[in-house]
Amino acid sequence: MSISKSDVERVARLARIGIEPHEAERYSIDLSNILTLVEQMNKIDTEGIQPMAHPQDIQLRLRDDEVKEVNKRDQFQAIAPAVKQGLYLVPKVLD
Amino acid sequence: MPHRQSLSALNRMLATGGISSTEITTHFLDRIEQNQQLNAFVSVDREQTLAQAQQADHSRRNERNSNLKGLPVALKDIFCTQDLLTSCGSRILSNFVSPYDATVVERLDKDGFIVLGKTNMDEFAMGSSNESSYFGPVLNPWNTARVPGGSSGGSAAAVSARLAPAAIGTDTGGSIRQPAAFCGLTGLKPSYGRISRYGMVAYASSLDQAGPITQSAEDAALLLQTMAGFDSRDSTSLDTAVPDYLSALNTGLENVRLGIPKEFLDPSIDAEVLSAIETALEEFEKLGAKLVDIELPNSSAGIAAYYVIAPAEASSNLSKFDGVRYGHRTAEFSDLLDMYEKSRAEGFGDEVKRRILIGTYALSAGYYDAYYLKAQKVRRIIANDFSQAFKQCDLIAGPTTPSTAFPLGENLDDPVSMYLNDVFTVPVNLAGLPAISLPVGFDQSGLPIGLQLIGPYLKEANILSAAHSYQKVTDWHQRIPGDYE
Numbered sequence: 001m002s003i004s005k006s007d008v009e010r011v012a013r014l015a016r017i018g019i020e021p022h023e024a025e026r027y028s029i030d031l032s033n034i035l036t037l038v039e040q041m042n043k044i045d046t047e048g049i050q051p052m053a054h055p056q057d058i059q060l061r062l063r064d065d066e067v068k069e070v071n072k073r074d075q076f077q078a079i080a081p082a083v084k085q086g087l088y089l090v091p092k093v094l095d
Numbered sequence: 096m097p098h099r100q101s102l103s104a105l106n107r108m109l110a111t112g113g114i115s116s117t118e119i120t121t122h123f124l125d126r127i128e129q130n131q132q133l134n135a136f137v138s139v140d141r142e143q144t145l146a147q148a149q150q151a152d153h154s155r156r157n158e159r160n161s162n163l164k165g166l167p168v169a170l171k172d173i174f175c176t177q178d179l180l181t182s183c184g185s186r187i188l189s190n191f192v193s194p195y196d197a198t199v200v201e202r203l204d205k206d207g208f209i210v211l212g213k214t215n216m217d218e219f220a221m222g223s224s225n226e227s228s229y230f231g232p233v234l235n236p237w238n239t240a241r242v243p244g245g246s247s248g249g250s251a252a253a254v255s256a257r258l259a260p261a262a263i264g265t266d267t268g269g270s271i272r273q274p275a276a277f278c279g280l281t282g283l284k285p286s287y288g289r290i291s292r293y294g295m296v297a298y299a300s301s302l303d304q305a306g307p308i309t310q311s312a313e314d315a316a317l318l319l320q321t322m323a324g325f326d327s328r329d330s331t332s333l334d335t336a337v338p339d340y341l342s343a344l345n346t347g348l349e350n351v352r353l354g355i356p357k358e359f360l361d362p363s364i365d366a367e368v369l370s371a372i373e374t375a376l377e378e379f380e381k382l383g384a385k386l387v388d389i390e391l392p393n394s395s396a397g398i399a400a401y402y403v404i405a406p407a408e409a410s411s412n413l414s415k416f417d418g419v420r421y422g423h424r425t426a427e428f429s430d431l432l433d434m435y436e437k438s439r440a441e442g443f444g445d446e447v448k449r450r451i452l453i454g455t456y457a458l459s460a461g462y463y464d465a466y467y468l469k470a471q472k473v474r475r476i477i478a479n480d481f482s483q484a485f486k487q488c489d490l491i492a493g494p495t496t497p498s499t500a501f502p503l504g505e506n507l508d509d510p511v512s513m514y515l516n517d518v519f520t521v522p523v524n525l526a527g528l529p530a531i532s533l534p535v536g537f538d539q540s541g542l543p544i545g546l547q548l549i550g551p552y553l554k555e556a557n558i559l560s561a562a563h564s565y566q567k568v569t570d571w572h573q574r575i576p577g578d579y580e
Contacts, residue, residue, distance in 0.1 A: 031453055049472040082424070
């Protein structure tokens with residue numbers, strides 16, 4: 001299956017990656033080639049096979065609900081692009 | 096000269112007082128400085144590293160039973176460190192200093208290993224040549240016109256050129272074993288869950304695993320011993336006892352059944368690689384191993400399934416890089432969406448974008464069953480093939496890669512041909528098994544050839560002892576590239 005330029009633009013929007021029109025062209029070729037590779041798996045009969053999400057077929061571990069982590073707010077905010085009064089700054093979302 | 100010694104040899108020299116950690120560490124820091132053309136390291140802090148070495152020497156003098164080894168190692172720039180940049184080979188993390196240490200880093204520190212520096216890598220561990228790094232390609236010390244392999248290319252080049260006695264890498268589809276093969280080293284990918292992934296920047300969470308890139312199986316055992324074990328901060332970390340890998344090294348190969356999958360000795364692979372593998376297998380036979388023909392009939396579909404599963408997981412894992420809490424934020428933007436799109440467009444390189452896009456596509460409405468679910472079913476079939484094979488044999492052997500190190504730039508414009516490099520390594524990650532690559536010869540142009548040994552789940556000790564048996568009677572693993580002797 002091939003991926004068109006408009007498919008690339010749609011997926012890029014979903015992935016929040018800005019792409020230029022000339023890039024969409026190139027990505028549509030690259031991604032189509034990758035899909036051709038991927039579709040080789042269609043040669044394998046998977047009728048009745050359970051999907052394998054993970055190498056370990058085990059239950060996720062539960063833990064007691066207790067506080068273990070110390071508050072590192074200041075350290076986390078020290079590496080942020082923009083903070084003010086302990087809050088992360090982003091462009092205004094609501095008018 | 097310390098750089099002609101293995102990590103284990105340096106460990107013994109330190110124990111007998113024949114050399115100090117400060118002497119060793121200074122020597123390697125000097126070599127890193129003198130060999131910057133390889134571009135193996137992204138960040139090094141000489142002063143701080145030397146202070147740690149002096150501290151290790153001080154502890155050794157004053158506490159007789161100290162665990163502090165004082166051995167220096169290089170660390171792939173994918174592990175979070177509080178003291179050094181953690182860039183993951185990406186512009187989007189090119190200003191990121193982590194507020195915490197990865198579990199691997201804590202464990203290395205607890206045993207007194209000293210981090211010489213953070214090594215270059217393919218961006219977010221996506222690549223097989225180390226050419227996708229924001230910090231530029233790494234050169235192969237055996238031939239600087241060739242790639243060192245990837246994604247742990249900086250780690251492999253550093254050990255190969257003896258800028259570090261050993262290094263830590265990560266392996267999602269071959270990223271420890273393939274560069275180890277290309278650089279003439281021993282590279283171990285442990286079983287999924289054996290080493291904590293906490294603080295290791297995630298690429299594909301159901302496949303990622305940390306491991307050592309070393310000069311020998313003995314060195315790999317030493318580092319695995321330090322890094323393996325349960326960690327409550329990684330929900331996939333295994334809560335099972337860690338065996339004594341070092342004492343298991345001398346188990347020997349007597350009556351070990353070595354399965355040879357005919358699919359791995361495909362005539363399409365490089366003839367010189369094939370011949371080196373065959374010679375190595377004869378050596379294993381002389382050591383007592385029995386060769387058994389086995390089948391892994393669906394292994395060739397591994398690459399196809401991998402290039403759905405890994406990008407799908409990556410597209411989700413990498414959505415956190417948005418320029419809000421840390422990392423690169425674009426300078427000018429009109430609104431929030433524009434800020435996300437521009438920060439990510441500027442922050443990620445081509446290969447990372449391709450994989451995020453293909454992963455997003457495979458997970459998007461209408462395509463999920465045809466791609467993601469199908470790939471997960473193929474994954475099960477490939478894992479089942481390994482289980483069947485291990486009923487007939489104890490370990491599986493074959494080439495690590497279809498060719499030796501390829502020229503820089505050769506596969507850059509053709510992502511699919513780059514992906515095919517991992518045809519023998521990817522199925523192992525899909526099944527979550529442990530595997531090692533060890534050097535077994537050179538091609539006519541002097542490039543190293545690697546043999547892969549795959550074991551059943553959690554049987555790292557068996558793989559290491561098989562590799563060690565071979566290394567006791569051969570010297571491929573002791574060869575050093577001419578310019579770095």
